[in-house]
Structures are given as C-alpha cells and as structure tokens.
Amino acid sequence: MINIYLDDYRPCPQGFVPAKTSEECILLLEAEQVDIISLDFDLGWGQPTGMEVVNYIVSSGRYPRTIYIHTSSPSGRLQMHHWLIQHAPPEVVIHNRSMPD
Known part of the structure; x- marks a missing residue:
C-alpha cells in the first residue's frame, strides 16, 4: 500500500510517492492500493488539474x-x-486542508 502526493511544485513529503501530473497520479491509483492521497488542483499552465484525478x-x-x-x-x-463529499463511501475520510506536519 502506498501514499501519493500530487503536486507539480511543492516538495513531496517523506513516506509519499510523488506524482507531478494527473496522468502519473491516475497510473499510480490504477496500479497500487492507496492509503493516503494529498491533492493539488493547479498542475501547471494548460495541464489537466487535480479534478481529473x-x-x-x-x-x-x-x-x-x-x-x-x-x-x-x-x-x-x-x-x-x-x-468527493457527494460520492465517496462513508468510510473514506476527506480533509479539506493540507496534511498536518
């Protein structure tokens, strides 16, 4: 099981696999079971956003x-x-903020 950090600019925290694009992130989601994911929205000018993920x-x-x-x-x-709130199953925990340090 892995943790994913989707961001094109910020450094990836320890214990997370970095994904710089929505495509990279989706490939990780397809290939691995994911425990924690942290999502950015803007992923570079003209690039698909975190909403794609x-x-x-x-x-x-x-x-x-x-x-x-x-x-x-x-x-x-x-x-x-x-x-996410509209569609996620009740056991999924959704935080509308950054991860704690």
Whole structure:
C-alpha cells in the first residue's frame, strides 16, 4: 500500500510517492492500493488539474482510505471537495486542508 502526493511544485513529503501530473497520479491509483492521497488542483499552465484525478477516483471507485486537498486554489478546492463529499463511501475520510506536519 502506498501514499501519493500530487503536486507539480511543492516538495513531496517523506513516506509519499510523488506524482507531478494527473496522468502519473491516475497510473499510480490504477496500479497500487492507496492509503493516503494529498491533492493539488493547479498542475501547471494548460495541464489537466487535480479534478481529473478526483473524477477518476469517483468513476473507478478506487478510493484511498484518506484524502487531503492541499491546493491553494479556492475554486479548485471547492470543486474537488464537493465532488468527493457527494460520492465517496462513508468510510473514506476527506480533509479539506493540507496534511498536518
């Protein structure tokens, strides 16, 4: 089981596998069981956003046990959080904030 940190800019915390793009993150979600995922929204100019990952999680049903949304984008945070809260099973813990240090 792995932990994933999706972000194109911030350094990846210890104990996490970095994903710099939504495509990398989705490949990890497809290949591995994921315990914790922390999501950024903006992943570079003109690139797919973290919302693509959220859409994949919801459509595939491959929910990590815990989801953090660490983005600094207010609108991106709202979109991702809203979609996850609407669709995630009750046992999935969703945090609308960065991971604690």
